[in-house]
Amino acid sequence: MTSKEQPVPSSDELRTPDAPLLPGQVCRIYSMRMCPYAQRARLIAAAKGISHDIVNIDLNNKPDWFFDLNPYGEVPVVLHKGGHVYESLIAAEYLEEAFPEPKLFSEDPMVKAYERIYYNHWTKKGIPAFYSLLKAGYPDPEQTKRLIDHISALEEYMVKLNKPYFHGETPGFSDYMIWPWFERMPMLMDITEFNLSALSCPCIIAWVDHMWKNPVVQHCKIEPELLTQHYALYRKGRPDFTIGADGKAAPSQAAVPEALENLDGLREAHTRDRQK
Ligand SMILES: N[C@@H](CCC(=O)N[C@@H](CS)C(=O)NCC(=O)O)C(=O)O
Numbered sequence: 001m002t003s004k005e006q007p008v009p010s011s012d013e014l015r016t017p018d019a020p021l022l023p024g025q026v027c028r029i030y031s032m033r034m035c036p037y038a039q040r041a042r043l044i045a046a047a048k049g050i051s052h053d054i055v056n057i058d059l060n061n062k063p064d065w066f067f068d069l070n071p072y073g074e075v076p077v078v079l080h081k082g083g084h085v086y087e088s089l090i091a092a093e094y095l096e097e098a099f100p101e102p103k104l105f106s107e108d109p110m111v112k113a114y115e116r117i118y119y120n121h122w123t124k125k126g127i128p129a130f131y132s133l134l135k136a137g138y139p140d141p142e143q144t145k146r147l148i149d150h151i152s153a154l155e156e157y158m159v160k161l162n163k164p165y166f167h168g169e170t171p172g173f174s175d176y177m178i179w180p181w182f183e184r185m186p187m188l189m190d191i192t193e194f195n196l197s198a199l200s201c202p203c204i205i206a207w208v209d210h211m212w213k214n215p216v217v218q219h220c221k222i223e224p225e226l227l228t229q230h231y232a233l234y235r236k237g238r239p240d241f242t243i244g245a246d247g248k249a250a251p252s253q254a255a256v257p258e259a260l261e262n263l264d265g266l267r268e269a270h271t272r273d274r275q276k
Pocket residue numbers: 032034035036037038059060073074075076086087088089267271272273
């Protein structure tokens with residue numbers, strides 16, 4: 001850096017919605033490093049080459065203004081042209097429409113409809129099964145079967161499609177909507193012993209291999225050990241949303257209390273909602 005250049009603000013600096021975008025950027029994504037939903041928006045932005053700045057929110061310490069951007073208090077939120085869009089699928093669709101090139105959806109309405117059917121299926125059924133198994137925290141047979149059933153539904157579709165990606169010959173919108181949870185499968189294996197590669201889902205396993213080679217996926221990937229640290233705390237009801245933040249040391253697992261009440265689920269309302 002020469003003496004005239006300004007240091008680039010960190011993505012952990014809590015820039016408010018009225019703070020100007022960083023130089024050369026066209027939109028902002030309010031994110032949290034470990035969040036798979038925010039990763040959907042980051043993947044679409046990267047695939048389209050949309051220059052964006054990222055502001056990571058510590059979800060344990062949400063500023064009041066964050067609820068003006070999203071009344072649910074969740075990331076991602078995309079800020080663009082003075083407006084803001086939340087809910088990951090809607091935010092990703094917004095980016096697809098506002099930045100039309102390259103197109104990530106198929107132009108054929110029937111193919112597009114099927115892409116949507118499968119990432120919606122994953123969102124409605126696969127993701128809850130993923131978290132149920134994660135929260136069970138051991139090779140729970142019922143939750144394991146549930147997750148396998150939903151991965152098998154994706155496999156059946158891929159067999160019929162007979163293409164390397166949900167989108168077809170190249171990765172597209174649907175691939176990026178489903179991918180973040182498959183990036184977390186090694187973490188799920190660390191915590192629950194769920195082994196994706198042992199399933200009889202050759203098309204999905206090949207898809208995962210292809211996706212790992214994709215430069216967009218590589219650009220947006222999260223260090224696997226940070227994911228394991230994050231989700232180990234998360235399933236114990238003590239998420240630390242600043243893991244991986246600039247200048248922050250990795251948390252010590254030994255510091256996490258074992259006896260916690262909130263094992264089976266969602267964060268308690270008072271930790272999610274507007275802080276009084
Ligand atoms: N349905 C939402 C879910 C987003 C979501 O759950 N994000 C989590 C982080 S991964 C969040 O912001 N949680 C708020 C909290 O825990 O307080 C979407 O698709 O955007």
